[in-house]
Amino acid sequence: MYELIQVSDRSYYIQSPAKIGLVQLNDTDVCLIDSGNDKDAGRKVRQILDRNGWHLKAIYNTHSNADHIGGNRYLQAQTKCKIYAPGIDCDFTRHPILEPAFLYGAYPCKDLRHKFLLAQESDAEYLSEDVLPDGFGIIPLPGHFFDMVGFRTPDDVVYLADCLSSRETLDKYQISFLYDVAAYLKTLEMVKSLNAKIFVPAHAEATADIGELAQANIDKVHEIAGRIVDICAEPNCFESILQRLFTEYGLNMNFEQYVLVGSTVRSYLAWLKDTEKLDICFENNMLLWKQK
Numbered sequence: 001m002y003e004l005i006q007v008s009d010r011s012y013y014i015q016s017p018a019k020i021g022l023v024q025l026n027d028t029d030v031c032l033i034d035s036g037n038d039k040d041a042g043r044k045v046r047q048i049l050d051r052n053g054w055h056l057k058a059i060y061n062t063h064s065n066a067d068h069i070g071g072n073r074y075l076q077a078q079t080k081c082k083i084y085a086p087g088i089d090c091d092f093t094r095h096p097i098l099e100p101a102f103l104y105g106a107y108p109c110k111d112l113r114h115k116f117l118l119a120q121e122s123d124a125e126y127l128s129e130d131v132l133p134d135g136f137g138i139i140p141l142p143g144h145f146f147d148m149v150g151f152r153t154p155d156d157v158v159y160l161a162d163c164l165s166s167r168e169t170l171d172k173y174q175i176s177f178l179y180d181v182a183a184y185l186k187t188l189e190m191v192k193s194l195n196a197k198i199f200v201p202a203h204a205e206a207t208a209d210i211g212e213l214a215q216a217n218i219d220k221v222h223e224i225a226g227r228i229v230d231i232c233a234e235p236n237c238f239e240s241i242l243q244r245l246f247t248e249y250g251l252n253m254n255f256e257q258y259v260l261v262g263s264t265v266r267s268y269l270a271w272l273k274d275t276e277k278l279d280i281c282f283e284n285n286m287l288l289w290k291q292k
Contacts, residue, residue: 035071042071062161064092072122087147143184
């Protein structure tokens, strides 16, 4: 873990729970794409920088999930680097309490205020094309989170953040976190058509061909949606739908999984209602979901 792996002339990634991109800007300066999940990750990144005699100029966050911004504060304090994050995710990076509050739907109890959901604050600025190094490009990747992006480097490496999961992750966890199902499917269809020297997803192996894995993620979304529609053959409340999905997929419920998978299932329900596959009704002051 935290091995530096070179994938092109000046592009690397650091093997970690969520891959961290590293790109050489010149002989001494580098930038990071994300920063890992906590202060310890930041320390390990700093050790890599020091061993190679590199100076960190900037961190470009793909989105604001805690496992991608957790090293920000430490690295910024150590190196005085700039930090940039896209759109709404910049506000979440500045005020990380927004993530567990968003997932829970209210002020999160302390069981949810831990490093896996709540990163330390960092001084982020809004990401735009004009703050990128020469030759870099932004690739919008909405769906997994609000304004998530990926990056294409001058040596044609594409960092894809969390826009898809490995087959192993899909098989193990089944229901990957999503914010906007419609946007996510559109993103995956776009990713299928991309060409690059190599793709570096945060939670899958680097590869020269991303199309097959993108399709596997699309298929999983439709599988989950189909299960939800089937469960709603009879009117069901959200908690019952969530319980059925956990049981049918063999998942284990805990507080963190309740909010992550629960938020995702609510996003599926919203998408299925918008696409007129599900409807709602109220019985005995309870909202129920049912097939259209």
